[in-house]
Amino acid sequence: MALQLIEHGSPEYQQMLNLRNLVLRKPLGLEFDPIELEKESHDILIGAFEDGDILGCCMLIEENPATLRLRQMAVFNEKQGKGIGRAMMHFAENLARERGYKTLNMHARKNSVGFYEKMGYQVTSQEFTEVTIPHVIMEKKL
Ligand SMILES: CC(C)(COP(=O)(O)OP(=O)(O)OC[C@H]1O[C@@H](n2cnc3c(N)ncnc32)[C@H](O)[C@@H]1OP(=O)(O)O)[C@@H](O)C(=O)NCCC(=O)NCCS
Numbered sequence: 001m002a003l004q005l006i007e008h009g010s011p012e013y014q015q016m017l018n019l020r021n022l023v024l025r026k027p028l029g030l031e032f033d034p035i036e037l038e039k040e041s042h043d044i045l046i047g048a049f050e051d052g053d054i055l056g057c058c059m060l061i062e063e064n065p066a067t068l069r070l071r072q073m074a075v076f077n078e079k080q081g082k083g084i085g086r087a088m089m090h091f092a093e094n095l096a097r098e099r100g101y102k103t104l105n106m107h108a109r110k111n112s113v114g115f116y117e118k119m120g121y122q123v124t125s126q127e128f129t130e131v132t133i134p135h136v137i138m139e140k141k142l
Contacts, residue, residue: 001084067104105137
């Protein structure tokens with residue numbers, strides 16, 4: 001498995017969108033807004049690939065000069081539980097450290113809180129609703 005940055009608008013980005021749609025949007029009956037997707041050209045896009053096929057993805061958005069937010073963490077259903085999410089978190093955290101960020105946070109879906117806890121993140125907010133489902137903010141000092 002190779003972890004790599006994804007260029008916005010590239011064929012790899014199309015694979016990433018397909019994965020995000022299947023795992024994160026379709027189950028909720030939602031779709032992406034093309035205007036929101038355009039803005040992702042400013043973000044750090046990350047993918048886990050095997051033989052050119054995407055297995056998992058996530059992205060990092062600058063919240064402020066010290067803090068990045070992780071978004072859109074997804075692994076294909078049949079590939080979950082094999083360490084791909086963990087590998088992507090390590091890649092994202094190392095990249096954030098190298099670029100001088102001090103904190104990583106995310107709006108975690110409630111059913112993924114256990115995953116982020118295993119990665120060393122702590123819940124720092126009350127529960128709130130986003131994309132129709134319960135979330136909490138989680139955070140880790142890098
Ligand atoms: C959450 C997700 C990204 C985790 O990726 P993954 O590749 O399945 O996770 P890993 O195999 O690297 O798991 C690492 C550890 O976390 C645990 N874990 C994984 N998902 C978990 C979950 N939802 N709840 C609790 N623990 C979880 C694993 O059991 C493993 O524990 P271990 O080290 O003790 O064996 C993936 O399951 C996924 O895409 N889920 C659906 C989409 C989603 O909810 N994304 C998060 C949006 S905030």
